[in-house]
Amino acid sequence: MATAIPDRPSDNRIxxxxxxxxxGSQLGIIGVGVAMWLAFVAAAPAVFTNLDIxxxxxxxxxxxxxxxxxxxxxxxxxxxxxxxxxxxxxGTAAFCLTTSYGGAxxxxxxxxxxxxxxxxxxxxxxxxxxxxxPSLVITIGTSFLFRGLELVLMNGTGVPLTADKFxxxxxxxxxxxFGFPIQTLWMIVILIVFWVLLNRTRxxxxxxxxxxxxxxxxxxxxxxxxxxxRAFVLVGVTAVFSGLxxxxxxxxxxxxxxxxxxxxTIASVFLGGTSVFGGTGSVVGTFVASYIIGAINAGIVSAxxxxxxxxxxxxxxxVISVVLQTLxxxxxxxxxxxxx
Amino acid sequence: xxxxxxAADPPVIELRNVSKTFGExxxxxxxNFSVNRGEIVGLLGDNGAGKSTLVKIVMGFHRPDAGxxxxxxxxxxxxxxxxRARSLGxxxxxxxxxLSEKQPIWRNMFMGREPRTxxxxxxxxxxxxxxxxxxSEHMGFTSAAVHPDNIVTTMSGGEKQGVAITRAxxxxxxxxxxxxxxxxxxxxxTRKTLDFVSGIKKAGKSAIFIDHxxxxxxxxxxxxxxxxxxxxxxxxxxxEITMDELLDRLYRVARSGSMD
Numbered sequence: 001m002a003t004a005i006p007d008r009p010s011d012n013r014i015x016x017x018x019x020x021x022x023x024g025s026q027l028g029i030i031g032v033g034v035a036m037w038l039a040f041v042a043a044a045p046a047v048f049t050n051l052d053i054x055x056x057x058x059x060x061x062x063x064x065x066x067x068x069x070x071x072x073x074x075x076x077x078x079x080x081x082x083x084x085x086x087x088x089x090x091g092t093a094a095f096c097l098t099t100s101y102g103g104a105x106x107x108x109x110x111x112x113x114x115x116x117x118x119x120x121x122x123x124x125x126x127x128x129x130x131x132x133x134p135s136l137v138i139t140i141g142t143s144f145l146f147r148g149l150e151l152v153l154m155n156g157t158g159v160p161l162t163a164d165k166f167x168x169x170x171x172x173x174x175x176x177x178f179g180f181p182i183q184t185l186w187m188i189v190i191l192i193v194f195w196v197l198l199n200r201t202r203x204x205x206x207x208x209x210x211x212x213x214x215x216x217x218x219x220x221x222x223x224x225x226x227x228x229x230r231a232f233v234l235v236g237v238t239a240v241f242s243g244l245x246x247x248x249x250x251x252x253x254x255x256x257x258x259x260x261x262x263x264x265t266i267a268s269v270f271l272g273g274t275s276v277f278g279g280t281g282s283v284v285g286t287f288v289a290s291y292i293i294g295a296i297n298a299g300i301v302s303a304x305x306x307x308x309x310x311x312x313x314x315x316x317x318x319v320i321s322v323v324l325q326t327l328x329x330x331x332x333x334x335x336x337x338x339x340x
Numbered sequence: 341x342x343x344x345x346x347a348a349d350p351p352v353i354e355l356r357n358v359s360k361t362f363g364e365x366x367x368x369x370x371x372n373f374s375v376n377r378g379e380i381v382g383l384l385g386d387n388g389a390g391k392s393t394l395v396k397i398v399m400g401f402h403r404p405d406a407g408x409x410x411x412x413x414x415x416x417x418x419x420x421x422x423x424r425a426r427s428l429g430x431x432x433x434x435x436x437x438x439l440s441e442k443q444p445i446w447r448n449m450f451m452g453r454e455p456r457t458x459x460x461x462x463x464x465x466x467x468x469x470x471x472x473x474x475x476s477e478h479m480g481f482t483s484a485a486v487h488p489d490n491i492v493t494t495m496s497g498g499e500k501q502g503v504a505i506t507r508a509x510x511x512x513x514x515x516x517x518x519x520x521x522x523x524x525x526x527x528x529x530t531r532k533t534l535d536f537v538s539g540i541k542k543a544g545k546s547a548i549f550i551d552h553x554x555x556x557x558x559x560x561x562x563x564x565x566x567x568x569x570x571x572x573x574x575x576x577x578x579x580e581i582t583m584d585e586l587l588d589r590l591y592r593v594a595r596s597g598s599m600d
Contacts, residue, residue, distance in 0.1 A: 200461040205447060205454050209440050216438035219401060220452035221422035279442040 032271075032321075033292045040295065043303040053302060055181055057294040062187035063246045064261050065290030068268035069187075069194050070238040072286045073231040075269050076198075078211040078278025079128055079135035081232060083120070084239040084265065085258030086146035091117040091240025092247050092257055093150045096159040099166070106168050113240050120146055121236020125229030151255055159253045166248070173248045183245060187287070190238070194283045207231060211278030267314065268293050271321045275329065292317070350414030351376050352515050352546045353398055353430070358408035360393050367393040368404075368570045375515060375546050380537060382557040383550040385567035386594055391550050394567065395517050398548065399432045400425035426453065429514030433504045433521050439492050446471040446488040449507050474506050498529035505536055516540050516547045522556055534560055554590065558583050568593050 041048040067084050074081050094116040099109035124142055128135045163170045177185055198204035206227045209217040214224055239258075247253040272289035274281030296317065300310050351374035360368040368390045375381045385391050396402045397410075400422040404410065410417050412428050432438075439448050446467045455463040471488035492500060501521065508516050518537065522530045537560045540547045551557045557564070558578070564586070566574040573593050576586070 196461070200464065202454050202456065202462065205462060206452075208443055208447065209451060212440035212442045213438075216434075216440055217451070219399075219422065219432070219434060219438045221400075221426050222452050275442075279440070 030288055032317075033288055033295075036292060036295060036299070040299040040303060043305075044299075047302040048299075053298055057291070057298045058181040058184040059249065060183075061291050061294030062183040063242050063249070064265045065187050065268060065287065065294070066190055066242045066245075067235065067238050067261070068265045068272075068286050068290050069190055069283050070231075070234040071265060071269050072272070072274050072281050072283050073194075073198065073207055073234055074135075074228075075274045075276075076207050076211045076278060076281040077228050077231050078214070079228060079231070080266070081124060081135065081139050081235045082262065083124060083139040083143035083146055084235055085261045086143045086150065087117055087120045087236050087239040088243030088246070088258035088261065089255065090120060090146045090150040091236075092243040092253050093154050093255075094240075095244060096161075096253050097153060100159050106166055110169070110244070113244060114237055117236040117238075117240030118233050119236070120239075121233035122229060124236070125232030126225075128232065129225040129228035147258075154255050156255050158255055160251065161247055161253055162251055169244070169248050173245045183249075186245070187290075191283060191287050198283055203227065203230060208279060211280075213279075263314070264290075264293050267318045270325070271317060273321075273325060275325065276322060277329070349377055350411070352413060354411040355394075355397065355404070356409040356411070358394075358397060358404040358410070360390075360397060360402055360408075361405055366570055368397075371567075371570075371572055373398075373565060373572070375548060377546055378541060378544050379563060380541050380547045380549060380561045382561035382564040383548060383567065384554060384557060384564060384590065385573075388569075389567040390570045391567055392519065393570075395432070395519055395548060395550060398425070398515075399430055399517055423452075429512065430517065431508035431513035431515070432517040432519065433501075433508050434519050439500055439503060441493045442491060444489045444491055445475070445503060448492055448503055449474065449488075449510065451507070470510075474510055475502075497524055498526060498532075501525060501529065501533065505533070509536075514545060516545065518547060518549050518551075520551055521549075522551060522553065530556070554583070554587060558586065566590065566593060 037048075047053050067088075071081060071084070091113040095109040095113040098104045098112045099106055104112075120142070124135070124139055127133050127138045127142070161169070163174075173182065173186075175182055198207065206217065206222045209220075209222055210224045210227045217224055243257055247257055268290040269281075269286050270276060270289075271292065272282065272285030272287070274285065293314070296313050297310055300313055301307050354374040356372055358368060358371045358373070359366065371390070371394060373394065383391050383394065393402065397404055397408075400420050403420055410420050417424070417428075440451065446464075449471045450467050455466055457463045468488045475488070492503065495503070505521070518533075521533050521537075525533065534556060537547060537549060541560075541562075549557055549561055562578055564574075564576045564578065564581075565572055566576075566589070574589065581589075
């Protein structure tokens, strides 16, 4: 079956892509991170040469960063999930209902909570992929659905999650390991697992293909429905994990858990270089970007700048990163800058 | 032709009484179609004649309406799907080119059937090295500088078609479907593609060749199906009909819907 073409043109060479093109977005995000850190050190040297500030955001950043890692998969498939803050609350409510109210041991609560997250993710995924409903719209709907269900089930009340009632949960999600915040250890473990999942499994390969060109993926026998559904399940499960982590961190489950998580999480994904148009992205980028987003908050407050500036800085970082990303992508596609 | 087709050999693929309806539009009705081993079959017809629907059924993308049957090498197959068709050795080179443009060549080359190590993880090393080998052996890229990490968007139309064709060949296809493979290609790129079609026959494999351009189709095929408004309007062995007669009949069928 060899059909070697005899008359090879002598100049038919393909140059390897430059390192800048291959790792451009990751290098860019790491550059932004380092530059911001230097700016913070210059603005508030006393705070930023002290370990305490790093310990603080190593504990809080994973609360949204872990979800951002999973959301990266969904965004690469060309979709978005806006319902994860509600899933955080609904899953944690499932934990409280089975343990505090139902008297079940902590691990049954944990399993029930994660299963709730998986079920929510599956519902989102099937509505989006099977019925072809735009995810931007349907996940706003399911967001109200999950939040409403949680408020009804909990009757709007919170539940204390103290260390003497749930020692194992505190050991898993809150205690330091040799002085190192366990939250960031979890985030590193999940990063490694998700990196392998995205870059070294068929599922990961299909996530890229489905997001890049859904028609061609289907023509080549890729099951787009199952790929998207699995990506949404990933977000559902990590959202609940993070909901538990956040609640245990505050010793209390608030029925409003998840409020304020939406923008940080989505910003981390886009700042991390994952394409708004689907098809490309990286969990390493999201990882670094999460800590940058976490640092903006901590940095601005401790640099003595009015906290109202947080949102402004936040907005600038997101808008600039998405605009740059779009321009770079058009440049690669040799389109004009406005895409027309 | 070195390959002789025994009369007892079942066709590689056979469709019996296949119809396909989309909503209220009947795209195919009662089509019988077969491809023998080592045979190149041409598929001609105007826009909307049902050519694309027919090949999409052959490659598993659409399922025929109830009553239609699909046989692969004489065996009736009921759970027809793209994955099933590909596992039996049916590969397609599409008019849409079906490449993921933002992905590197190596991901495109193994799309939908990525090789795995014994740990169940993607064998990225093999995907890269095999892509390099295929690109230098089949696509005529200078091996020293071939790079599987190149993003497809940055390649020319002919190079993209090269990836699509090499992808079909790599998997030792029994039957290659070429859906308007010369569309948008330069003269020399078209020449290469037609050489490739002849190469399929020399290797003892079969092909279905769909094209608007009868001057591309006629020289390389053994048998021709002419489709019109979802029906088979005529089947000709190449020995039975000259190119001029064929052209004449195609005009007639376009006007009247009947061959004779």
